Amino acid sequence: MIGLFVLLFIATSSFGSDIDIFVIDREGRPVADVAVYALRLDGQNDLPAPTANAVMDQIDKQFVPHVLVVQTGTAVEFPNSDTVAHHVYSFSHPNKFLLPMYHGEQHPPVTFEHSGVVTLGCNIHDHMLGYILVVDSIAVAKTDENGKASLSLDNPQDYEINIWSPRIRDRDEALSKTVVTPGSPEPEVTFHLAKKLNPPHDRQSRSTPWSEY
């Protein structure tokens, strides 16, 4: 029994490989909050069922986090930490949904069965904007303030590393790179963006919010 564990441990450590991904903008500055995910090049992304729910909260009339990246089939909770009502929707085909969230009401999480970008809005607070990126991969991460993310790739396969952010305007071809694992000679992959980024979404932090009048 112990031997089996040892064998498994050896197996995972020998096949497993961490890859660091860096995202750098046109001026050479790191880009934070970029979703990063790895797809198997052989297309065999047969995924285990997600075990944990993800959370997209509403705090101070903002979606938190602004960008969430999850594996296909993940259930996402929308807890509403605000004292005001929200009315969250997505018109993104085929992940359309509608979630009236009045204070104190319970509602089940939303399961995203299709890959793609889900743009979130609130029908009560028009300025609210959030994104859920649904991908056929268990290897997902987001870049930190240093523009860095790490992915664990456990299978001896060739992978395609992809990045996504609502701020990135580069063509799709520039947003994916092929890596060979395990034992890839390059333990890191850097994306140098060529186009100027879209400005970040405002956090509505001013003392006087701009009105709907």
Added chain:
Amino acid sequence: MVRVLILIAAIFLGFAVQAINAAEAPDPYKLRAGIDISFINSSGYTSWTEGFVGKLRYDDSNDGLMISRAFADFEIQLADTFKAHTVLEAYDDDIGSTVDFTEAYVEWRPVPQSENRYRLKLGLFYPRISLENITAGWTSPYSMSYSAINTWVAEELRTVGAELSVFRRPAMFGGAHTIRLQGAIFYGNDPTGSLLAWKGWSVHDRQSRFGDKLPLPPLPVIQPDSLFDDQDPYVAPFLEIDDRAGYYVNVEWRFNQQLLIRAMHYDNRADPTADEGGQYAWATKFQHIAAHAVLPGDWELLFQWMTGSTVMGDVVNGIGDIDADFDSMYLMLTRAYNRHRFSLRYDKFAVTDNDQTLQDDNSEDGDAWTLAYFYEYSDKVSIGAESLSIKTDRFSWQYYGLDTTRTEKQFQLSIRLRFGN
């Protein structure tokens, strides 16, 4: 005194409603009420609110310590995509009933099926003009008295009809930009323009309510046996007189909370020869442009410009019996330092009289400086001070034996109390 008591009773009623709502989960209700307790020192001609010509809301025999404003702004979510919004405003003056509506409408907000979002408003509401009046009860967080443009909006403009908006935040720009188109069809607003021609531009904070009868100066042309002697001594600006609908279209572009630009074309399409029940229809149209920009150092610049015309009576050779062009602009610089906010505004305004009607020269030319400060003690209490100076050249003041140039001044200290969820 009775009015003050009614006012206080209304305010307590507001608190009671709020307390009941607060006891349970407040959603989907939103009630925000406010009272401004002010000390006002005003000098100038007797105010237009007293039926004379002064441009301010108060004058030296009508100032001191008072409740200058009391309002209740109530929103209720009737269904997931329907909300109703009403604003009640209480004033202790002789212009209307103590409490009346400034706005009352329902809004349909269908769930978006694409990047386009639609909004349909039905009822009584402000057209999307002011950059200043952005908080509950159409209050300005920048100053107590509104710019000349928005003071006129408060006096004589309201949509009584339907307004459709479509706006989108294109994904290709990462959601940073919003473009909005609006169109409205409305009835009412036929007498709109009367006050602007006959009294001129003003700078104050009084918002007309639906049933208000706004006093006119004792104009020679509305006296018995004069040209417009059917005119009541007041204007009821939100009446429909000729059964012709008016319209406006508005476009807006917004970049996050950094820059906002608006442009509107408004036309009440009134028949200038129509009159009914002591009120005339004035053909009033204008263009409006507005910009709000956040500058480096967190300074904010607000700008609005309006130019238009109003015509009443028979039109001969393209000129009406009463025919005036009106123009105004302001620039405001404002900055918040933690709980403090300073605002400085410069207003410029003019009315150009195009007709030859005797004893009715409505030309004027003027400007105004407003310096305002607010300290936000808490969510519920702010303290403010404002100094206002408005200088006008107006020929018609000689009809009343007054100097045609006058600088009117006002100093106001206020405590703003705010309640609600």
